[in-house]
Amino acid sequence: MKLATLKTTHPDGKLVLVSSTSSECLDVTDIAPTMQYALENWGSVESELAEKYQRLAEGKVTETEPFDGEKADAPLPRAWQWLDGSLFLNHGHLMQKAFHLDPIEDADKYPLVYQGAGNHFLSGSDDITVADLKHGIDFEGEFGVIVDDIAMGSTPEQCLSKIRLVVLLNDISYRALGPREMKTGFGFVLAKGATAFAPIALTPDELGDHWRNGRVCLPLQVSRNGNVFGTPHGEEMHFGFHELIAHVAQTRPIAAGTVFGSGTVSNADPSRGQACISELRAKEMIISGAPQTPFMAEDEVVSMNVFDEQGQSLFGAINQRVKVSKANV
Amino acid sequence: MKLATLKTTHPDGKLVLVSSTSSECLDVTDIAPTMQYALENWGSVESELAEKYQRLAEGKVTETEPFDGEKADAPLPRAWQWLDGSLFLNHGHLMQKAFHLDPIEDADKYPLVYQGAGNHFLSGSDDITVADLKHGIDFEGEFGVIVDDIAMGSTPEQCLSKIRLVVLLNDISYRALGPREMKTGFGFVLAKGATAFAPIALTPDELGDHWRNGRVCLPLQVSRNGNVFGTPHGEEMHFGFHELIAHVAQTRPIAAGTVFGSGTVSNADPSRGQACISELRAKEMIISGAPQTPFMAEDEVVSMNVFDEQGQSLFGAINQRVKVSKANV
Numbered sequence: 001m002k003l004a005t006l007k008t009t010h011p012d013g014k015l016v017l018v019s020s021t022s023s024e025c026l027d028v029t030d031i032a033p034t035m036q037y038a039l040e041n042w043g044s045v046e047s048e049l050a051e052k053y054q055r056l057a058e059g060k061v062t063e064t065e066p067f068d069g070e071k072a073d074a075p076l077p078r079a080w081q082w083l084d085g086s087l088f089l090n091h092g093h094l095m096q097k098a099f100h101l102d103p104i105e106d107a108d109k110y111p112l113v114y115q116g117a118g119n120h121f122l123s124g125s126d127d128i129t130v131a132d133l134k135h136g137i138d139f140e141g142e143f144g145v146i147v148d149d150i151a152m153g154s155t156p157e158q159c160l161s162k163i164r165l166v167v168l169l170n171d172i173s174y175r176a177l178g179p180r181e182m183k184t185g186f187g188f189v190l191a192k193g194a195t196a197f198a199p200i201a202l203t204p205d206e207l208g209d210h211w212r213n214g215r216v217c218l219p220l221q222v223s224r225n226g227n228v229f230g231t232p233h234g235e236e237m238h239f240g241f242h243e244l245i246a247h248v249a250q251t252r253p254i255a256a257g258t259v260f261g262s263g264t265v266s267n268a269d270p271s272r273g274q275a276c277i278s279e280l281r282a283k284e285m286i287i288s289g290a291p292q293t294p295f296m297a298e299d300e301v302v303s304m305n306v307f308d309e310q311g312q313s314l315f316g317a318i319n320q321r322v323k324v325s326k327a328n329v
Numbered sequence: 330m331k332l333a334t335l336k337t338t339h340p341d342g343k344l345v346l347v348s349s350t351s352s353e354c355l356d357v358t359d360i361a362p363t364m365q366y367a368l369e370n371w372g373s374v375e376s377e378l379a380e381k382y383q384r385l386a387e388g389k390v391t392e393t394e395p396f397d398g399e400k401a402d403a404p405l406p407r408a409w410q411w412l413d414g415s416l417f418l419n420h421g422h423l424m425q426k427a428f429h430l431d432p433i434e435d436a437d438k439y440p441l442v443y444q445g446a447g448n449h450f451l452s453g454s455d456d457i458t459v460a461d462l463k464h465g466i467d468f469e470g471e472f473g474v475i476v477d478d479i480a481m482g483s484t485p486e487q488c489l490s491k492i493r494l495v496v497l498l499n500d501i502s503y504r505a506l507g508p509r510e511m512k513t514g515f516g517f518v519l520a521k522g523a524t525a526f527a528p529i530a531l532t533p534d535e536l537g538d539h540w541r542n543g544r545v546c547l548p549l550q551v552s553r554n555g556n557v558f559g560t561p562h563g564e565e566m567h568f569g570f571h572e573l574i575a576h577v578a579q580t581r582p583i584a585a586g587t588v589f590g591s592g593t594v595s596n597a598d599p600s601r602g603q604a605c606i607s608e609l610r611a612k613e614m615i616i617s618g619a620p621q622t623p624f625m626a627e628d629e630v631v632s633m634n635v636f637d638e639q640g641q642s643l644f645g646a647i648n649q650r651v652k653v654s655k656a657n658v
Contacts (some may be wrong), residue, residue, distance in 0.1 A: 029622050115444045
């Protein structure tokens, strides 16, 4: 199934089913008014939604409207928990090499994860509104999953069976503020902006063979102002999402609608490029001693997309423009 | 005003006004069905609530019921953002001395803060359900505030005027898991349990002269199994809450209903005791080279309370018992 949320006056918007071609959508608020409701009641709404999706595919539903991803909200416009991992170890290795940092102990044994703010996610078309360009405005192309209720102490296998949706996201990061927050040990707060999501959430089965071992095994296409910035592949993720979830569930139950992120997608093969500016700058530092590529300036645009073999966009596009907040100038 | 939330079948419960003696409460769902609603509509509901509170004080309201803090939920049962500071520098100094850690750079200039999970707060009478006693079960007695909408870039003074409620909370911590998460730089995830709150939230004016410079200038009484564990005073907080909020608001707008914590209340005067076990253990390590006081065992009880000069409990009591989860044994 493909699901999305259309904007309404309510912060949670309204739930729609998206056709397999992503060209049409169908109001399913009679089954589940919002994405959060669907996730909290997955056991009872899944079969009804699946049946509608089937009828939509067969052209048996007439009440559809055109689906415009640019006007959609984030699939889940806000989440009670947003936990972002750093599951592509190549990213950390490059950062450590460039900045001469000690490696993080056992980072290959236990997934790195921080708790982010989920109170207001951005749509894939919302501006990135920043306080100050000097904060070092960066994007991070990531895969993510949204889960059902998961009991404390669940195994990775149990967690795998509770992954309901797969999403594509941009973890907006302020690089000038990150190092100090990492050094305190308290983690990222100022260093992260509101996270943005591509419009369509997929049930894992929609990915077919590309969903393997709790990983999205497809390349993520990232562009900056229309120029390809990288196409790193999801298969190289060191931990599966189910392992990240089980790690967090060791000391807490996980509520339906909790979102987990992969961390910036990163590959050891340099020809793949990268999904964030800081990684390119790290490569430049390693090669020539200094970074050359600047962080984002006002009006620059970052785009993200994931295509299947037929060239169809699976999650719809992220296209975000940087704007400096005028609120407190 | 004194406000509380009674448990219902809905996770947000229902809002009540609590009488100044904390003995009675009044259903105010006709004005605001939930605490979150009240916070999101403070400008329009405050005067109505204040008027009812006044009439309650004058004995002019007849539809009251007895208020039982033990049956109340957390004043705000869940929050879209929960940001916990570490604003009593004495706590950090003791930790650094005991564990021979380097001091955190500029910790006296910029408040330390991590993002916690606000999806399900505990009431002050809920059990502390832990996965494993070996995690080093600890409490942290803290003051907290709940705010209105705050624009990105707001000054500390602007933030001070947006503090709507003051609360008392227990930041449940798993000490065996904290050091590794601090070392990664990603901050606390596994190392924190669900936060618990005393039943009554106060508007700052209820504290009278004890609310000064964004600080609760009263001693916090902490007991373990009925024995006094500490009475550290809130006045020694190095940053005011308004400074913590303005720090976070540098790069994000803050939504109504966001909760900020002070970090464990801690005083330089050792006769004040302490509000968490790890601080006592640190003192023992500094004096004798090894900690003597164990962390919490099953069925141990931690209690917290704050009294005014007349001996009245301002926030109601926290009384929590440690239980080991049987869910996944």
